[in-house]
Amino acid sequence: MITIGLNSIADLLFQITWNSHHVRHTETYAGRRVNFWRDLLPQRVMRAMMEKQTGDSSTMAFEPGELFNNGSKTSLIQIPRHRFCGDTIGLPDLQPRVGRFYPKGVLTDMTGIFPSNREPFRIAALENGHITIDMGHPLAAKPIALNISVGSVSPKFDERGGAVVDWIETITQGPGMQARWQNQVTDYFSECAFAREDEDPDKLFYAKPRLVDHLDDTALDMVRQIYARFMHDDMHVLDLMSSWHSHLPTNVRYQQVSGLGINARELEMNPLLSEYKVHDLNDDPTLPYADNSYDAIVCTASVEYLIQPGAVFSEAARVLRPGGYMIITFSNRWFPPKAIHLWTQVSEFERMGVVTEYFHQTQIFSELQTYSIRGLIRPRHDKYFGQVPFSDPIYAVWGKKL
Numbered sequence: 001m002i003t004i005g006l007n008s009i010a011d012l013l014f015q016i017t018w019n020s021h022h023v024r025h026t027e028t029y030a031g032r033r034v035n036f037w038r039d040l041l042p043q044r045v046m047r048a049m050m051e052k053q054t055g056d057s058s059t060m061a062f063e064p065g066e067l068f069n070n071g072s073k074t075s076l077i078q079i080p081r082h083r084f085c086g087d088t089i090g091l092p093d094l095q096p097r098v099g100r101f102y103p104k105g106v107l108t109d110m111t112g113i114f115p116s117n118r119e120p121f122r123i124a125a126l127e128n129g130h131i132t133i134d135m136g137h138p139l140a141a142k143p144i145a146l147n148i149s150v151g152s153v154s155p156k157f158d159e160r161g162g163a164v165v166d167w168i169e170t171i172t173q174g175p176g177m178q179a180r181w182q183n184q185v186t187d188y189f190s191e192c193a194f195a196r197e198d199e200d201p202d203k204l205f206y207a208k209p210r211l212v213d214h215l216d217d218t219a220l221d222m223v224r225q226i227y228a229r230f231m232h233d234d235m236h237v238l239d240l241m242s243s244w245h246s247h248l249p250t251n252v253r254y255q256q257v258s259g260l261g262i263n264a265r266e267l268e269m270n271p272l273l274s275e276y277k278v279h280d281l282n283d284d285p286t287l288p289y290a291d292n293s294y295d296a297i298v299c300t301a302s303v304e305y306l307i308q309p310g311a312v313f314s315e316a317a318r319v320l321r322p323g324g325y326m327i328i329t330f331s332n333r334w335f336p337p338k339a340i341h342l343w344t345q346v347s348e349f350e351r352m353g354v355v356t357e358y359f360h361q362t363q364i365f366s367e368l369q370t371y372s373i374r375g376l377i378r379p380r381h382d383k384y385f386g387q388v389p390f391s392d393p394i395y396a397v398w399g400k401k402l
Helices: 043-049 167-171 217-228 264-268 309-319 341-345 348-362
Strands: 008-020 023-035 057-062 076-080 101-103 120-127 130-134 144-155 236-240 256-261 275-278 294-300 320-330 365-374 394-401
Touching: 008 167, 023 167, 043 057, 043 144, 217 320, 217 394, 236 309, 256 264, 264 275, 294 309, 309 320, 309 348, 320 348, 341 348, 348 365, 348 394
Parallel strands: 023 365, 236 256, 236 294, 256 275, 294 320
Antiparallel strands: 008 023, 008 144, 057 144, 076 130, 101 120, 120 130, 320 394, 365 394
């Protein structure tokens, strides 16, 4: 079997894990054709991967700041409020919010920063006409565990140029943005956070069945694998904001799968549902179920449409049995007219932070975790194959009822 050397190309599955206050985070990235002669990896990682072969793995621990040059000790800067200017990126009404991330292009009169700069920075504090900003990487102050699993390995026969990939930069671009800054509640929910482009009743928008999958098959398989962690025989499961597919693992003998959705035809066609109810959570967030009825609740690619998420999450906690899990999954695709304003304004990883805050607000969930997987190849049969190189990313947040 071929082993990794300096003249090897390999498919590697990178997984980083880290903790913030009361939340565990796992980010997974599928790196294809990692070129050990040309690409950039820390020396520790390079040494650990040498002589590895398909099926092997290696885990390394990194101290805070070890993977990043701009550690937490030097990343805080205080600037006058007027130097935060949304006009520079075409958003004149943009306001700074504590804990949120913004592109550096909104900062004026700062050396080396131009309006085209999209690298994120964070607002740490707002006071007395000044803003304290954190320019460091959001993971810089965290100890990180990195696990790398080896897929296929092949020799590199020639080298005729090609882009250099910094793999640590690639896999850590976004992770960290979902966590609170020093456990300070992020200001996600002020000023029209739950407004939508289309404020007409949802039953009008969803009156016609949409019998299509909104994510590619690889992404949907990742959703099923996430749900499979929590499913076992004889469970009572609630599929919240359900549709014509539930995306639950099919090798489990469920006692009951209930679907709650807004289109009766879609729910009728769902082969996994034991029963269903037509119910608009944006009209009435009350769940039509008894206390402690379900072992698990899932919600797939729909949380971005909730205009009363706090009430819905509290209701979910009510109908969950103690020790039961609520699992939320989503991607970076949605129906723009019905997505809440906040969802469209924050970055992909910040959306996990939004959902985590929904869980926190109930004060009923524990063992919160976030999970992401990116970089997988889009299926060849998918209509966007050739246009979009990667499968739709999957993001998940889950919590356990106390």
